[in-house]
Amino acid sequence: VPKNRRPRDRDDKHDEILAAALELFTSRGYDTTSMAQVAAATGVTTTTIYWYFTDKDALLLAVLDHVLENVLSELPSQLERPLDEQLLWALARLRSHRRLVVTVHARTARVPAIATWHDGFHELMNAVLADGLRRQGVLGEDIPALTTAGVFVIEGLLTHETSESHARSVLRVLTDKVS
């Protein structure tokens, strides 16, 4: 057996399970998709998943990290743009993952590892948004409060169905704070 053969196979299967979970968790939702469904979508037995992921929450965590990684890779191209365009981009980019957002909130109270991930995600959003506000010329003392408000508004727009135009005007209400 060539030394590279096995590890690559393992990585492949790991990624296949991850891809199936990502697709199912995003489209159908975390607690509506069973481990059996993830296994069937990958073409393995349910128990096989447990060889690659310690439990269902670990699988969710891997999905979250994967999504975050993708978003992070696109972030640099957005950092120069005006704040309101940044926000609309974030909104559009994350909309397909709305179920994931709700799931993270639901499971944060239950599993510490998800709570930690959730904290990290908020820190990231806070940092990016605070920077955007600073670039807009917002007073330093207003930034923490406006940042928190902004993140909550984004989460709200993400998880509640709203028209594109209304979302736009809700976000404008925040960015207009410059004056």
Next chain:
Amino acid sequence: VPKNRRPRDRDDKHDEILAAALELFTSRGYDTTSMAQVAAATGVTTTTIYWYFTDKDALLLAVLDHVLENVLSELPSQLERPLDEQLLWALARLRSHRRLVVTVHARTARVPAIATWHDGFHELMNAVLADGLRRQGVLGEDIPALTTAGVFVIEGLLTHETSESHARSVLRVLTDKVS
């Protein structure tokens, strides 16, 4: 058997189950408490609950209605107060029900009846907040966007742990929109 005896017993047991569910759903969370636990807390068999509530979601809905009813009964005394005090009151009043808020969001995607309840709750919050903004002298055209932002910020403050002082300054950022 006196004609009033039976119906009253029935109402009593209905309310006892409801009270147990309210306590458990609020403190431990909806999907962490089993029907068996609600039954045990009431002193009945699991299957008995199904005589009074069609299923677990119907029980949740009854809990939600009960909480809403209580909040509504206290609402009139708050309607005259300044907007920022109203918001702080709502925040304090609903904080103990944060798990319920997260649960509603999680189950809205799954069960239509919860989605309808959720819509109604948002309509109520929107109406109260819009009225508060109007009384503050906010321009009519800004009200819809500010209302949506305000409700999302309240939900965010409710579901994410924040210090009292930070919450206060986050809310002020919204109410200061008058100027």
Next chain:
DNA sequence: ACCTGAACACCGTTCAAGT
């Protein structure tokens, strides 16, 4: 090391049987 089928403990819900 990797994968499986069978088993376990738990869940929400149903139902035939009692009173």
Next chain:
DNA sequence: ACCTGAACACCGTTCAAGT
């Protein structure tokens, strides 16, 4: 009408057994 114990279908997870 009201309540129950037994049963059902499903779930996440474990484990002894295979390769």
